[in-house]
Amino acid sequence: MKAASYIGRGKYIAPLGLSGGLSPRADSFQLVCGLLALSIQFVQIGGAQLGQLWAVTLIPLLLVKRSISVRAHEALAFSLFIGVALLLTEFSGYPRIKEIDQIIKFVVVYPVFYLLGRYFGRRYLSAELPFGYVSLFGFLLFQILLQQLDVPVLYQTVDFAQGALHGSFKERNWLAATFFFMSYMLFLQSERRVSDVAWFLGVGVAVALLSESKTVLIPCGIVLLTQIKGRNILKVLAISAGAILYYYRFSHELSGDLLRVRLEEERGLAFVTSIALVTKDWLGYGFGFVESYFATSPITVKGLGEGTNSVFCAPLDLMLIAGIPGVIAWLVFFCGLGHGWRTMLCLAPLAAWSVVNPMHQSEMAYLFAGYLVSWGRGMVVVDRLAGRSGKARWKARPPGSGQIYSEMR
Numbered sequence: 001m002k003a004a005s006y007i008g009r010g011k012y013i014a015p016l017g018l019s020g021g022l023s024p025r026a027d028s029f030q031l032v033c034g035l036l037a038l039s040i041q042f043v044q045i046g047g048a049q050l051g052q053l054w055a056v057t058l059i060p061l062l063l064v065k066r067s068i069s070v071r072a073h074e075a076l077a078f079s080l081f082i083g084v085a086l087l088l089t090e091f092s093g094y095p096r097i098k099e100i101d102q103i104i105k106f107v108v109v110y111p112v113f114y115l116l117g118r119y120f121g122r123r124y125l126s127a128e129l130p131f132g133y134v135s136l137f138g139f140l141l142f143q144i145l146l147q148q149l150d151v152p153v154l155y156q157t158v159d160f161a162q163g164a165l166h167g168s169f170k171e172r173n174w175l176a177a178t179f180f181f182m183s184y185m186l187f188l189q190s191e192r193r194v195s196d197v198a199w200f201l202g203v204g205v206a207v208a209l210l211s212e213s214k215t216v217l218i219p220c221g222i223v224l225l226t227q228i229k230g231r232n233i234l235k236v237l238a239i240s241a242g243a244i245l246y247y248y249r250f251s252h253e254l255s256g257d258l259l260r261v262r263l264e265e266e267r268g269l270a271f272v273t274s275i276a277l278v279t280k281d282w283l284g285y286g287f288g289f290v291e292s293y294f295a296t297s298p299i300t301v302k303g304l305g306e307g308t309n310s311v312f313c314a315p316l317d318l319m320l321i322a323g324i325p326g327v328i329a330w331l332v333f334f335c336g337l338g339h340g341w342r343t344m345l346c347l348a349p350l351a352a353w354s355v356v357n358p359m360h361q362s363e364m365a366y367l368f369a370g371y372l373v374s375w376g377r378g379m380v381v382v383d384r385l386a387g388r389s390g391k392a393r394w395k396a397r398p399p400g401s402g403q404i405y406s407e408m409r
């Protein structure tokens with residue numbers, strides 16, 4: 001079942017985002033290819049993942065067609081963050097590990113995915129997504145079979161996954177994030193009917209249970225609160241059901257010895273140590289510092305050290321890299337600062353999730369951050385122009401039309 005192509009509830013605007021760029025079919029092909037490539041994380045060509053190769057191949061074409069646009073404050077926030085981080089990396093004198101890898105990702109890879117997200121978010125304001133909820137459940141089944149059959153090349157065992165579903169992803173959290181974002185894209189295009197809510201939550205619950213990534217329930221709840229007007233009873237019932245599920249399925253991980261370990265040896269200790277580092281040098285430490293520090297620190301923090309280049313909290317890690325400019329970058333790119341309240345509401349699930357997970361280290365997160373920024377900004381334009389058009393309203397486009405069409409009444 002595909003999400004309905006109904007957008008805006010009672011409002012109409014001429015098709016947005018269809019000038020320039022690729023054809024609608026090419027957009028659909030590229031988006032599906034990109035999402036599939038990003039999900040196949042164990043396959044690399046020349047040290048680069050398939051998703052990265054897809055991005056660096058597509059971005060030049062879109063730049064030539066002048067289909068990429070950003071706002072001045074986005075460019076300023078990015079330049080400030082990168083400039084400060086590079087200066088600290090070069091001159092601060094702290095020991096580092098794999099700083100070149102991080103520089104390449106933050107200077108080239110992550111911005112490319114963000115720009116691609118900005119492009120696709122604008123295009124799919126007025127075009128139906130090339131997948132639906134049934135497709136998502138089919139893809140989830142594929143991930144289960146991949147892991148159960150131990151398919152060579154596409155699947156590898158990950159020790160810290162503890163038997164949970166991660167499929168072709170290197171981490172179960174990235175699997176959960178991918179399915180959440182794709183279902184969120186569909187939900188934004190829907191009419192917010194009860195059936196739409198059921199499909200959206202069905203994906204979230206299934207992914208949470210299979211991947212044991214319990215934090216995915218947090219953005220699901222935020223979506224219900226921010227993207228549905230009224231229907232308070234429905235919200236209360238859905239969030240209560242989520243809380244009950246969380247309690248009966250995951251509460252044992254947040255009690256007793258397991259809670260003590262998280263607070264004293266894992267995330268709690270990482271947070272306290274990171275705050276101490278920020279207090280010691282609020283200007284930041286540059287790229288490659290976090291991995292080096294926790295790899296050589298006399299204080300052992302579970303989950304950090306050699307092989308892990310960030311702490312669990314995205315804004316805190318960005319502050320460790322570049323101080324205040326790091327926090328500004330998080331506010332702009334993960335919270336939607338400067339784009340208006342509609343965009344900030346769209347990004348609220350990602351912003352909240354990034355506080356408890358290192359979402360800033362995921363290409364997928366930047367792709368969808370850009371997508372949500374363009375979507376939120378586009379809907380602001382929809383509201384403004386719909387207000388001028390009197391009784392004009394949105395109407396679902398006919399199948400295969402490639403855009404939403406108007407019916408003036």
